[in-house]
Amino acid sequence: MILKEPTPELLKACSIAAQVREYARTLVKPGASLLEVTDKLEKRIHELGAEPAFPTQLSLNHIAAHNYPDAGEKLVLSNEVVKIDVGVHVKGYIGDTAVTVDLSGKYGKMVEAAEAALAAAIKVVKPGVELRQIGAAILGEISKRGFSPVRNLSGHGLDSFEIHSAPNIPNYDNGDTTRLEKGQLIAIEPFATDGAGIVQEGAYATLFALVKEAPVRLPAARKIMKYIAENYGELVFAKRWLKAKFPAIEVEFALRTMLQAGIVRAYPPLGEQQRGIVTQAEHTVLVTDPALVLTSLSQQS
Numbered sequence: 001m002i003l004k005e006p007t008p009e010l011l012k013a014c015s016i017a018a019q020v021r022e023y024a025r026t027l028v029k030p031g032a033s034l035l036e037v038t039d040k041l042e043k044r045i046h047e048l049g050a051e052p053a054f055p056t057q058l059s060l061n062h063i064a065a066h067n068y069p070d071a072g073e074k075l076v077l078s079n080e081v082v083k084i085d086v087g088v089h090v091k092g093y094i095g096d097t098a099v100t101v102d103l104s105g106k107y108g109k110m111v112e113a114a115e116a117a118l119a120a121a122i123k124v125v126k127p128g129v130e131l132r133q134i135g136a137a138i139l140g141e142i143s144k145r146g147f148s149p150v151r152n153l154s155g156h157g158l159d160s161f162e163i164h165s166a167p168n169i170p171n172y173d174n175g176d177t178t179r180l181e182k183g184q185l186i187a188i189e190p191f192a193t194d195g196a197g198i199v200q201e202g203a204y205a206t207l208f209a210l211v212k213e214a215p216v217r218l219p220a221a222r223k224i225m226k227y228i229a230e231n232y233g234e235l236v237f238a239k240r241w242l243k244a245k246f247p248a249i250e251v252e253f254a255l256r257t258m259l260q261a262g263i264v265r266a267y268p269p270l271g272e273q274q275r276g277i278v279t280q281a282e283h284t285v286l287v288t289d290p291a292l293v294l295t296s297l298s299q300q301s
């Protein structure tokens with residue numbers, strides 16, 4: 001989307017996303033349950049007056065993104081490298097932000113690489129800059145610390161109720177000479193790794209999104225499809241959210257049916273190909289000169 005100036009809804013969404021991200025930093029500790037932390041973060045989003053733009057994700061070690069607990073998840077954090085990815089919307093205006101917490105104490109330099117890459121990218125952002133220049137700034141900071149960017153993950157434009165719209169913001173110089181436009185709303189999200197710099201989809205998804213409604217024979221599946229359309233539209237939702245409303249067996253069956261029919265699509269965890277550790281940092285940014293970082297704490301009133 002292109003904005004003359006940030007709307008009150010956008011400022012609110014970005015402020016809440018930043019607050020929840022910082023709250024997450026305080027909760028992500030050895031001994032904390034993944035499920036409980038996730039619940040607390042999503043509860044806080046609602047308490048602050050927003051909705052999740054996607055399920056709040058805590059992705060561990062070589063998983064770059066899309067890790068989300070199913071109902072009954074028992075995992076307790078101990079010494080992982082945890083990517084915290086928070087997306088919040090207010091009336092469809094989205095704030096998207098991420099940070100990495102290293103519970104192992106061994107990957108500080110890789111955390112710094114993602115943060116420095118984000119800072120360098122933000123410095124480059126202004127109307128007229130080529131996308132490849134942002135990628136080059138990211139690559140520079142990550143490679144000079146001895147790591148690789150994840151090349152098949154990228155930043156993105158943000159639209160109304162739409163997390164991933166054009167343009168694609170590369171995490172390396174991909175030669176894209178498309179220029180940023182004044183007032184464009186984008187998310188920049190470098191990932192650093194000591195692996196190959198490629199992620200691939202895992203097998204078991206807990207995250208889904210509606211593609212399009214279509215006739216389904218089974219009443220239970222039809223009821224769940226309606227619920228998804230009314231409550232999440234085309235935004236990503238968690239299987240666990242449905243299990244809070246419907247019997248687990250109906251949810252599993254409905255999702256399988258809808259996947260086969262192409263009514264929903266799955267977002268499985270994205271794991272680094274060589275099981276390299278992955279770090280991430282992300283801000284939502286308005287393309288002005290200088291760039292306006294909407295999800296930074298200094299932006300909060």
Ligand code: MN
Nearest residue numbers: 085096097098
């Ligand atoms: Mn994100």
Ligand code: MN
Nearest residue numbers: 096187189282
């Ligand atoms: Mn994003």
